[in-house]
Amino acid sequence: MANVNSVRDLQVLLVEPSTSQAHLVRRMLENCGVATVKLVASGAEALAALAEEVPGRVPGRVLMSSLYLPDMAGTDLVEQLRLDARHAALPFILISSETRPQRLEGVRQSGACLIVRKPFTADDLARALNAAVDYLNPPAELEVEEIEALRVLVVDDSFASRQHLQRLLHSLGIEQVTLCNNGKEAVAILSESMVDLVITDYNMPEMDGAALTAYIRQQSWQSDVPILLVTSEQNQGRLAAVERAGVSAICDKPFDAASIRRLISDALH
Known part of the structure; x- marks a missing residue:
């Protein structure tokens, strides 16, 4: 092309x-x-x-x-x-x-x-x-040592959003991407598998992004893992609560590839 x-x-x-x-x-x-x-x-x-x-x-x-x-x-x-x-x-x-x-x-x-x-x-x-x-024109690969070894967990109840994030992560050189539908599924994965980054939506069934963030920071053995919230949530009070819970960064939907690249880079350094 x-x-x-x-x-x-x-x-x-x-x-x-x-x-x-x-x-x-x-x-x-x-x-x-x-x-x-x-x-x-x-x-x-x-x-x-x-x-x-x-x-x-x-x-x-x-x-x-x-x-x-x-x-x-x-x-x-x-x-x-x-x-x-x-x-x-x-x-x-x-x-x-x-x-x-x-x-x-x-x-x-x-x-x-x-x-x-x-x-x-x-x-x-x-x-x-x-x-x-x-x-x-996806941004260049992340300047992260051994990027191919990075393990990213994407948590989003939207199939289209999960696929979009997976394509973007692959374009950045990140190949080890695990996808799940909600926070409850993410908790099960985190209990058994180590990850380097969690990218999560806010509004999800079973367990939303706020509850997932609180769980990771307070109960998970991976409590220090960077968490990037990518969301269409517009309620600033709710987003402030998630920030207090310990997300590393928040990005609005729709988002551009350059912004996600920058936020991921910041979270991993």
């Missing part, structure tokens, strides 16, 4: 049911330097267009979508993409005026590049496009 070095190398598939809004966003994308913009009006059209493409033959492909489509929500669209191995790593940007966290949770958990809130400016759009470029 050709290198994607800048916004000019991106090819955007824009999913927007409003003709006037679609043409407005296309003009803004072109003004940002995007040379190729294809317009479709529904989730089904977007999936069909992607199905016609040979994987890897469209360098810089980015999917940009509104939240409310005539046949599905943007959250449904990205979740379907993440279940298809051909598009599991496709950069996804959501454009929406929606602010309710429950409506955006699926997008946050899916490994989206960014959520662009309406009304937005050219600068907002440019930031999202640059995030897509970064997404398509």
Whole structure:
């Protein structure tokens, strides 16, 4: 695949049911330097267009979508993409005026590049496009001695989020990655296996990230292991409680690869 070095190398598939809004966003994308913009009006059209493409033959492909489509929500669209191995790593940007966290949770958990809130400016759009470029260009391997020996435990109830984090860790040179669905499963793994880093979500069934952090710091024989919280949680009081419990760092979803690389590097040094 050709290198994607800048916004000019991106090819955007824009999913927007409003003709006037679609043409407005296309003009803004072109003004940002995007040379190729294809317009479709529904989730089904977007999936069909992607199905016609040979994987890897469209360098810089980015999917940009509104939240409310005539046949599905943007959250449904990205979740379907993440279940298809051909598009599991496709950069996804959501454009929406929606602010309710429950409506955006699926997008946050899916490994989206960014959520662009309406009304937005050219600068907002440019930031999202640059995030897509970064997404398509994973950061260099971590400068950690014997990185291939690092053992990382990823705890997240979202399949898409687990897969996204695993791909990112592999791109950083970390191959020993164990995945589990919630804190309760993580406790069982930690009781039997030594790890060098725990990356956990906050909101999970059975045992959430706060309870897992408290358990590790107070009861686990691996009480000093670095813990990175990667979460869509917006309640600052809850996040403050997790910080007090002993997480090493907190990163919001959606996140960019460079931020995760920096946080992991800081936690391991």
